[in-house]
Amino acid sequence: QQQVKQSPQSLIVQKGxxxxxxxxxxxxxxxxxxxxxxxxxxxxALLIAIRPDVSEKKEGRFTISFNKSAKQFSLHIMDSQPGDxxxxxxxxxxxxxxxxxxxxxxxxxxQVKP
Amino acid sequence: xxxxxxxxxxxxxxxxxxxxxxxxxxxxxxxVYWYQQSLDQGLQFLIQYYNGEERAKGNIxxxxxxxxxxxxHSELNLSSxxxxxxxxYFCASSWQGGSHExxxxxxxxxxxx
Numbered sequence: 001q002q003q004v005k006q007s008p009q010s011l012i013v014q015k016g017x018x019x020x021x022x023x024x025x026x027x028x029x030x031x032x033x034x035x036x037x038x039x040x041x042x043x044x045a046l047l048i049a050i051r052p053d054v055s056e057k058k059e060g061r062f063t064i065s066f067n068k069s070a071k072q073f074s075l076h077i078m079d080s081q082p083g084d085x086x087x088x089x090x091x092x093x094x095x096x097x098x099x100x101x102x103x104x105x106x107x108x109x110x111q112v113k114p
Numbered sequence: 115x116x117x118x119x120x121x122x123x124x125x126x127x128x129x130x131x132x133x134x135x136x137x138x139x140x141x142x143x144x145x146v147y148w149y150q151q152s153l154d155q156g157l158q159f160l161i162q163y164y165n166g167e168e169r170a171k172g173n174i175x176x177x178x179x180x181x182x183x184x185x186x187h188s189e190l191n192l193s194s195x196x197x198x199x200x201x202x203y204f205c206a207s208s209w210q211g212g213s214h215e216x217x218x219x220x221x222x223x224x225x226x227x
Contacts, residue, residue, distance in 0.1 A: 032214045043116065043204050043218035044157070089157060093214060099170035100208055100216060101147065104157040 002027060004092050006105025013112050019077040021108045023090035026071065032093035034102070035064065035075050039086050047088075048075070080112045117141065118207050118219035126225045132193040135222045137205030139186055145169070145208045146188040147216060148180055152201040163188055164210075195226045 005024045013019045023033075034049035050057045050064040050073065057064045063076040077084055087109050091102040117140035127133055139146050148160040159172035163182035174180075177195075182188045192199060202223050206216040 034214070034216075036218075043118075043220045045116065046215060046217065049214065091157075099162055100145065100210075100214060101159045101162055101170050101172060102149075102216060103159065106156045 002094055002103055004090060004103050004105045006090050006108060008108060009106070010109045011111070013080045013110065015080065015082060015112055015114050017080050017112075019080045019084070019110055019112070020074055021088055021090070021110075022072065022074045023105050024070075024072045025092050027092070027094065028071070030092035030094055030103075033064070033066065033073050034091050034093075035062075036089045036091065036104075037086050038089065038107075044089060077110075080110075082112045082114050085110055085112050116217040116219060118205060118217055120203075120205050120219040120222050122222060123220065124223050124225075126227065127195060128227055129195055129197060131195050131226075132191065133195065133224065135190040135192070135203050135205075135224075137188045137190070137207075137219060139188070139205075139207030140217055143207035143209050143217075144186065145210060146182055146186070147206040147208070148174075148188070148190050149204045149206065149218075150201050151204060151221070155201075157204075160190070192224070197226050200224055200226045 035047045036044035037047045038044045061078045066073045090105040094103040119138045145164045147162045160174040162170040180190045202221045204221045206218045208216045
């Protein structure tokens with residue numbers, strides 16, 4: 001119940017295309033869903049996040065779509081660029097009480113071809 | 115740059131040894147989280163401190179311990195090291211204990227030989 005399942009494991013997209021990464025969860029107590037971007041040799045960087053009372057959030061070329069009934073959420077990267085090539089992690093805030101611990105998906109390695 | 119600092123950047127040590135990883139949170143952040151990243155386990159939450167007190171515990175081995183000091187920096191102590199402890203260790207910080215936005219440091223790469 002504490003898992004977050006992420007797919008696909010890897011993704012290759014042409015420059016200018018749309019990259020879509022999906023995540024699913026079981027625990028309905030999760031109340032915050034961030035996406036992180038990680039480049040090799042760097043720490044994860046917060047990209048965009050959503051709460052379950054919102055169905056969509058857009059920041060620039062990055063959009064989160066959230067389906068509460070299906071317990072799924074996804075990241076869309078519009079007009080994908082070679083600089084977007086990185087590993088992307090979805091996560092969910094888990095645990096009860098005043099803790100912010102994050103449970104991460106397994107990650108998606110995105111390659112954007114020029 | 116997230117504002118979270120971690121030292122050292124790399125650490126190579128032998129099995130059975132003990133090491134200490136250090137983290138300084140962003141200015142003003144009261145909460146520190148430790149995560150372990152390995153190829154087979156992914157990113158896993160280890161432990162959280164808020165203003166010096168332990169707030170939550172995850173899959174942290176008994177050989178591992180952590181603390182947060184009055185100046186809010188944190189240390190993760192790993193003892194009786196095994197080959198399987200080789201991983202990236204990340205520290206993250208947030209303003210509050212339950213605050214949702216966590217900012218990660220650059221990590222410490224631990225290699226146990």
